[in-house]
Amino acid sequence: MPVTEAPYDEQGNLIHYPKTRYTYANGVRTEIPYDWRLNEPFTATLKVTGFERGRSAARFFWADQDGHEFPMFLKDLDQMLMTADFTRGTVTGRWDVAKRGENYGLRYLGPADDADQALLVTRAELVHALAQIDIPEMPLPADGVITLSAESLADALVEALTSGKKVQV
Known part of the structure; x- marks a missing residue:
């Protein structure tokens, strides 16, 4: 089933695991909601910034020109390595968000169209x-x-x- 929405934090970073967050202002426990955005394919130039190993998955992290971070599953990185053109850790292309279990990550859809590049x-x-x-x-x-x-x-x-x-x- 395709992902229709994906969680982002206040800075615009894609959240890989949207666990419940709380604030305790004035002694009152209040849930901090995520910004759930429509999962629409987008064009961007992203640069790999690092990786981490979690309990159940390894993730690579990518950042756009504005510093927004996007995690990527190792499986999606493997598929991207076969099809994308890299320049010093940077890839321009079409992207969307995939979900595996309870985790979210970026997925490479393919190269950007010329029309997309003109609007980037x-x-x-x-x-x-x-x-x-x-x-x-x-x-x-x-x-x-x-x-x-x-x-x-x-x-x-x-x-x-x-x-x-x-x-x-």
Whole structure:
């Protein structure tokens, strides 16, 4: 059965074993929930950061450009070694999350498409590009919703990312 959701912590790291966590603020025991995210394939460039041996499994750890960590089962690493192109411990590709028993880990799906690569930017690059977009002031409509076309916003983002200059929507 495919995994539909996967657990992440507050920093955006994939959790390999989502055990119940608690806080004891003011003498009251309160459960700390995980951020359960939809398991959708994504494109990323990841670098191997280490490994560990648990009671029932060995895991390798990968990190993206923003420092988010992802565990990977040894079995999935073995399959990836046969198909992925590595450059100094770094792999760019399509990924999703697999579940084995009660544990979660990253799974390599294959190389990234050219279209995926064109969209691969870090959060910092995206924030910088958004800051470069000049959206003209306009009166707020009665319904309170301002609509921008996806095409004009995408064009402005691409221009801001590639030129580094202020652009206008």
